[in-house]
Amino acid sequence: MCNHAVMDGRRGTKQTNRDKIIGAAISAYESDPDATIGDIADAAGVVRRTVYGHFPSRRDLIIGIADQASDDLIRRLSGVADIVDDPILALATLELATWPVGNRYRTLLGVGRRELGEGRIRELLDPARRTTVTVVEQGQLSGRFSTELTPATFVVVAEAATLALLDRMNVGDDQIDGYTAATVTLTLAGVDASTRQKSIELAQRRLDGIGSETM
Known part of the structure; x- marks a missing residue:
């Protein structure tokens, strides 16, 4: 049961980070279409490695927004x-x-x-x-x-x-x-x-x- 709870917590954190990254990217691209992954990571309150873990490239991030x-x-x-x-x-x-x-x-x-x-x-x-x-x-x-x-x-x-x-x-x-x-x-x-x-x-x-x- 404990392991299931830990896994559920990790999945929840992962989804939360993904949502935060997409939200930050939408805002960043509105003000600067050339915003970098670093800019978006800062706006989302995560490190760049976290962004790349969800979206390996800028194009993947934009596809994520589109999806x-x-x-x-x-x-x-x-x-x-x-x-x-x-x-x-x-x-x-x-x-x-x-x-x-x-x-x-x-x-x-x-x-x-x-x-x-x-x-x-x-x-x-x-x-x-x-x-x-x-x-x-x-x-x-x-x-x-x-x-x-x-x-x-x-x-x-x-x-x-x-x-x-x-x-x-x-x-x-x-x-x-x-x-x-x-x-x-x-x-x-x-x-x-x-x-x-x-x-x-x-x-x-x-x-x-x-x-x-x-x-």
């Missing part, structure tokens, strides 16, 4: 899967639910693109893209969304708009938030201003009611 971003995105999507009951509310909910992930990991738009390539960043967005295509298809079939763009094209345009908003945040625009992103996406879908506002506010209230366990 965690993907996991967080999937978790956010699963948390809202059962609360939406109409396409407008669904689209608003998806945008609000996934915005915190994009905001937290927006450093990947710069460092990640450079180190991993545009394709890897696009892969991270696949779960949200597939879900959004389904919602847009439902919205168009029900007559709630504009049909000027195919669902696949709509998602490409909406995704580009969201990434552009995150890029604006990277250069210091602090007036942008999930409400902004949801407004842009619903506008692209052809939803009128009054319905947009009501749907976004309702989506936020419902998200607030989900609770941390499912989100």
Whole structure:
């Protein structure tokens, strides 16, 4: 029993260190895309050897950030899967639910693109893209969304708009938030201003009611 407790403690410490390193790296790369492993180790409160034990190279560290971003995105999507009951509310909910992930990991738009390539960043967005295509298809079939763009094209345009908003945040625009992103996406879908506002506010209230366990 004692050995099991020791092993569990070591695993817990290892995971804690990994999380601290990733958190420190995200912050470091936001302020300095060329931050070194030493900079990140100092910010995380560990020695460089500990960082290298988890991530043998800078590229491995950025892959670790990307993998965690993907996991967080999937978790956010699963948390809202059962609360939406109409396409407008669904689209608003998806945008609000996934915005915190994009905001937290927006450093990947710069460092990640450079180190991993545009394709890897696009892969991270696949779960949200597939879900959004389904919602847009439902919205168009029900007559709630504009049909000027195919669902696949709509998602490409909406995704580009969201990434552009995150890029604006990277250069210091602090007036942008999930409400902004949801407004842009619903506008692209052809939803009128009054319905947009009501749907976004309702989506936020419902998200607030989900609770941390499912989100």
